[in-house]
Amino acid sequence: MVERRPALTLLSHLVLALGVLIVVFPVYIAFVGSTQTAEQISSSHPLSLVPGGHLIETYRLALVGGKTSGGATIAPVAPMLWVSLVCALTIAIGKIAISLLSAFAIVYFRFPLRGLVFWMIFVTLMLPVEVRIGPTYAVVSDLGMLNTYAGLTVPLIASATATFLFRQFFLTVPDELVEAARIDGAGPLRFFKDVLVPMSRTSIAALFVIQFIYGWNQYLWPLLVTTSEDMYPVVLGIKRAIFGEVYVEWNVVMATAILAMLPPAIVVILMQKWFVKGLVDSEK
Known part of the structure; x- marks a missing residue:
């Protein structure tokens, strides 16, 4: 018979919750960044933890490519x-x-x-x-x-x-x-x-x-x-998005990172x- 120890059970759940928070928080930050503009991310103010209103625009730009408001050319991720x-x-x-x-x-x-x-x-x-x-x-x-x-x-x-x-x-x-x-x-x-x-x-x-x-x-x-x-895979696409331009469109980079994480996550x-x-x- 397994002895029940409420304190040990609570401690184990707290450790698990802390581990999940450590893993998920950077992904959430990347998602939040992908819903904002590059100007908002690059500003001196701390990054907002609330999703912005540019989700569809950013992910469309990341998937199909095009020109940004700053004149940078974005290669399609699809x-x-x-x-x-x-x-x-x-x-x-x-x-x-x-x-x-x-x-x-x-x-x-x-x-x-x-x-x-x-x-x-x-x-x-x-x-x-x-x-x-x-x-x-x-x-x-x-x-x-x-x-x-x-x-x-x-x-x-x-x-x-x-x-x-x-x-x-x-x-x-x-x-x-x-x-x-x-x-x-x-x-x-x-x-x-x-x-x-x-x-x-x-x-x-x-x-x-x-x-x-x-x-x-x-x-x-x-x-x-x-x-x-x-013939670039998406991992190289992230690298290209960061080092390919003088001015980095971080919202597109973060959207690309989120898109790159989805297929392995779905498989798992x-x-x-x-x-x-x-x-x-x-x-x-």
Whole structure:
């Protein structure tokens, strides 16, 4: 029986409320700033905590671009959001697909040096993109993949972490299940498609959320492989809005930041149940 301690419960709720306030307050400030004019934000007076009356105007300007009252040119954010969405989905789906197949091969196929192959994959955790960025950029450039979706996504698709997680899960699958599938005449691919993939759906959901956010927040790699504004993701769009003009339209920058936060937040909210279950499922 769990002992109830009202004081401890109140303290834990206060700590949680404080944590939520610390996280949410900067986002609220950005939202408030996006509803005001650049002149109001740049004035010497403290920023008002009450939303202004320029919400629709600012977000329309951020999405479709145009000229501001100060004469600055604003690049549209909508194409950047599309580039980020395509890249995030490609990276997330690609990582999961490749990791599922590689883990399946390592666990259920017998071939020479199988253990060495797994550890070679695992060692790549010590070689992130930032470490091998020079040779990776040279390969992408030589293959003519600059300013393309392939150049933005293919070097980031392989994932040793996801391979390791799926391998550990596949090792927990009872051998009796494998034998039953073999007796029923199921081949390797059918066993993979009809048994392993459905059993891994919670892990897939959890990894999809993590990898989607990872792909959405990419900054350094797109900064290197994109020179055309048509292929800028939204993170680079924020950087361009801040450093591209002498006079920064902070209301548009904050609106762009809010727009950039929405898709990952929507993915987390919609898949929260599956995400938590995939991380703490007792069946694993």
